[in-house]
Amino acid sequence: MKKDVTALKLNRFLPYRLTKLSGIISRSLAERYSRQFDLTIQEWRVIAIIGEKPGLTAREVGDLASLDKVNISRAIERLEKAGRINREVLPHDRRAFALYLTETGKIILSQIVPLAQNYENLLLEGFSADEIEQLDSFLNRLDSRADELIPHLKENN
Amino acid sequence: MKKDVTALKLNRFLPYRLTKLSGIISRSLAERYSRQFDLTIQEWRVIAIIGEKPGLTAREVGDLASLDKVNISRAIERLEKAGRINREVLPHDRRAFALYLTETGKIILSQIVPLAQNYENLLLEGFSADEIEQLDSFLNRLDSRADELIPHLKENN
DNA sequence: AAAATATAGTTACATTTGAAACTAATATTT
DNA sequence: AAATATTAGTTTCAAATGTAACTATATTTT
Numbered sequence: 001m002k003k004d005v006t007a008l009k010l011n012r013f014l015p016y017r018l019t020k021l022s023g024i025i026s027r028s029l030a031e032r033y034s035r036q037f038d039l040t041i042q043e044w045r046v047i048a049i050i051g052e053k054p055g056l057t058a059r060e061v062g063d064l065a066s067l068d069k070v071n072i073s074r075a076i077e078r079l080e081k082a083g084r085i086n087r088e089v090l091p092h093d094r095r096a097f098a099l100y101l102t103e104t105g106k107i108i109l110s111q112i113v114p115l116a117q118n119y120e121n122l123l124l125e126g127f128s129a130d131e132i133e134q135l136d137s138f139l140n141r142l143d144s145r146a147d148e149l150i151p152h153l154k155e156n157n
Numbered sequence: 158m159k160k161d162v163t164a165l166k167l168n169r170f171l172p173y174r175l176t177k178l179s180g181i182i183s184r185s186l187a188e189r190y191s192r193q194f195d196l197t198i199q200e201w202r203v204i205a206i207i208g209e210k211p212g213l214t215a216r217e218v219g220d221l222a223s224l225d226k227v228n229i230s231r232a233i234e235r236l237e238k239a240g241r242i243n244r245e246v247l248p249h250d251r252r253a254f255a256l257y258l259t260e261t262g263k264i265i266l267s268q269i270v271p272l273a274q275n276y277e278n279l280l281l282e283g284f285s286a287d288e289i290e291q292l293d294s295f296l297n298r299l300d301s302r303a304d305e306l307i308p309h310l311k312e313n314n
Numbered sequence: 315a316a317a318a319t320a321t322a323g324t325t326a327c328a329t330t331t332g333a334a335a336c337t338a339a340t341a342t343t344t
Numbered sequence: 345a346a347a348t349a350t351t352a353g354t355t356t357c358a359a360a361t362g363t364a365a366c367t368a369t370a371t372t373t374t
Contacts, residue, residue, distance in 0.1 A: 301347095
């Protein structure tokens with residue numbers, strides 16, 4: 001029996017499933033971050049990265065957070081206004097600045113990390129260590145495949 | 158050695174990885190659909206669903222496509238204007254209408270299905286049948302976990 | 315059967331996002 | 345060392361998206 005090539009079950013289509021899953025998770029997390037910390041997901045990513053590697057520039061943070069420069073610029077602006085990060089112009093390149101968490105920023109980070117980790121743990125509840133590793137490897141492989149299939153989008157995002 | 162609970166490697170954080178992966182894939186597909194068929198992802202989902210089950214109402218399509226009613230309404234409007242679908246008011250409920258693909262719509266569907274399937278195949282190139290099944294089951298499990306963890310978002314999407 | 319409630323879909327308005335143009339500084343070429 | 349091109353980050357403007365209010369019909373309650 002031949003496969004019907006004119007039909008496609010959307011709910012079995014990998015891109016659809018991934019988008020749907022990531023949508024549910026993102027909205028759920030966004031809700032928590034915003035309610036408890038008045039923080040967007042973009043801001044949260046910036047904080048997490050600066051916390052890990054203080055002194056990066058906006059561009060570097062953007063690369064690591066998969067945020068384009070407009071988004072980074074806006075997230076940084078909001079974080080600075082909220083007193084959560086500060087910037088220091090680089091002496092050798094006055095266009096760019098190094099980013100640091102303020103004390104407030106560090107406190108937020110220390111509060112939000114357990115929340116995020118807890119959420120991840122809940123998501124993965126029921127997965128064995130082996131399965132988590134499997135999943136991890138699947139995602140890595142899909143990532144690199146997806147990168148190869150880009151028709152050609154610009155850098156960053 | 159204790160784990161440092163005040164740090165979190167973003168690129169190992171499942172929600173981040175899923176969002177990133179689904180973003181790359183979605184943008185890549187959106188680019189193809191739009192360039193070759195002048196179709197948004199939402200419109201594509203609607204066409205795929207009506208193709209599979211002709212006669213559904215907007216709400217029913219929305220449920221299956223994970224699109225809220227505003228998005229469905231807009232996708233349907235564009236599809237109808239482009240002559241790709243048509244609507245027939247339901248005799249027993251004059252608020253709602255049944256949706257059908259026009260001939261044009263069917264042609265589009267028959268052209269886009271192989272494209273989508275091909276893209277999925279390319280993504281999964283290198284995955285064995287077993288691994289695809291594994292991945293499938295992981296996604297299902299994550300889906301239901303994610304649903305349970307919703308803090309309480311509305312229906313749909 | 316009138317009134318109240320709920321549902322399908324649309325419209326209006328506000329917010330978010332992204333692309334392109336822009337400014338200021340640095341790096342490269344001539 | 346001017347001129348040209350590139351890069352970091354910002355701003356502007358347009359398009360996409362989400363929320364809430366709305367219209368029309370259907371259903372339920374009194």
